[in-house]
Amino acid sequence: MAKKWSKRKVFRIIWLSFGSLFFIWNWNTFQSHQLPENTFLNNDLVSVLETDDQITFTSALPENKLEVIFFQGGLTDPKAYAPLCRKIAEKGFTCHLIKMEWRLPQYRYQEVFKFIDLKAGNYVIGGHSQGGKMAAQMVHENPTLFKGLFLMGTSHPRDIDLSNQPIPCIKLYADRDGLASVEEVMENKSKLPKNSNLILIAGGNHSQFGYLGQLLMDSSSKISLEEQQKQTIHHLITFMNSIKMKV
Template sequence: MVTKKRKYIRLGLGIFWLVVFSWLFYNLQARNLESSVMESNNKVLVQNLPNAILFTPVVDTMGSALIFYPGALVDPTAYTPMAKTIAEIGFKTIIIKLPYRLALFESQEDEVFQKTLEYINSDSLNRNWVLGGHSRGGKIATIFTLNHSNAINGLLLVGTSHPRELNLSDLTIDVTKIYGSNDGLASEEEVNQFAVNLPADVHLVKITGGNHQQFANYGYQLGGGTADITRQKQQEIMIDAIIKQLERVQAN
């Protein structure tokens, strides 16, 4: 009797977590994307590969470029409006697809890092690279930076309280951190609390009224705050800050 009861409890818990995961996965799918965002045009070549989405300017001459890690479980195509806009300005942008949209285990993080290094090392223009990430993607970017800081020239952190446990205060590369006042998951208090783990000259960009999920194009996120500005406005401010970082890195 007890054994059967435990079986039912396990089954019930399994169904519960399956429903929760499915609900999260559904809400973190890309939303409100223009049909042309994944299509090449006269300014940008778009390549949707198994491990990444590449946005390469047709006139590809800029001296810096961006590699970006998505947030946990977020559909990587949710970041394509940002990536394509940056590429249309002239900066190559690569969105890495995290294993199972999460890269939860160290072996999966290593897989992401290996792919990142492959893109950097195979760059025929020998560009200066900025590595960025949103939410958990930002955490993964800080881990890469701790171990491979000589491979990149800039670190970009978007909508994340990381680095929390890692001390990156001695970094000599350009660091930019973008956060929303209404984030909900990475609060302004946490951003300020863990700023001690970043260099003193970090570029902090506060988006007043911005929340967690409007840094990309996807649905409701559990724990995310309510925005007081539009998604378009929030992403315009974010993209402007990223362009400025890419220009600084290029100039150096």
């Protein structure tokens, strides 16, 4: 005769089942979702090359000497930012989407020096969330190396002070961002480079800065993914065009 399961054993199985389902759901939100079909296709405007270290979206406009280094968010699939990087390239700026080891930008972020000669070109650097933090860290450690800094959906710089850096900077933040709230962004405003341009995306959230699922603790957006991406692209391109004139 089969032994009856104890209440403790039943509870343990239920707990483990829910825990496993929660982990799977949470991990799935960090994956790329709903990527446009042409994201990785070559055409007359953009060519795409993927390696172990980066996905490069090369612009067909050779006269533009300004290029972009993009750092992914923490734990996120780097491909979630591929549509954004492609749009940047379509507007004339070759964009290097950096693949971070273990999807963690805070570790070995300086590996980018091994496969891109940053000292030989004109680069703007930036990223989303934790990627924005490490882009700011790169500027802090290499104050004369980059032509501009862009930050998306992040409360950083928080632990470093860039207020004395003359570098052009833009920061995009959203009022529905549950991971980098407006209050947190404003708390650290004084640590940004002087004359930084802070732009609020009304109705946007943290997750829609990439093609991601809704991340844990993020708020629901009040605008579509397409609309948030459209506004993000517009402001980034305006920023980069202002730097292009000086390069």
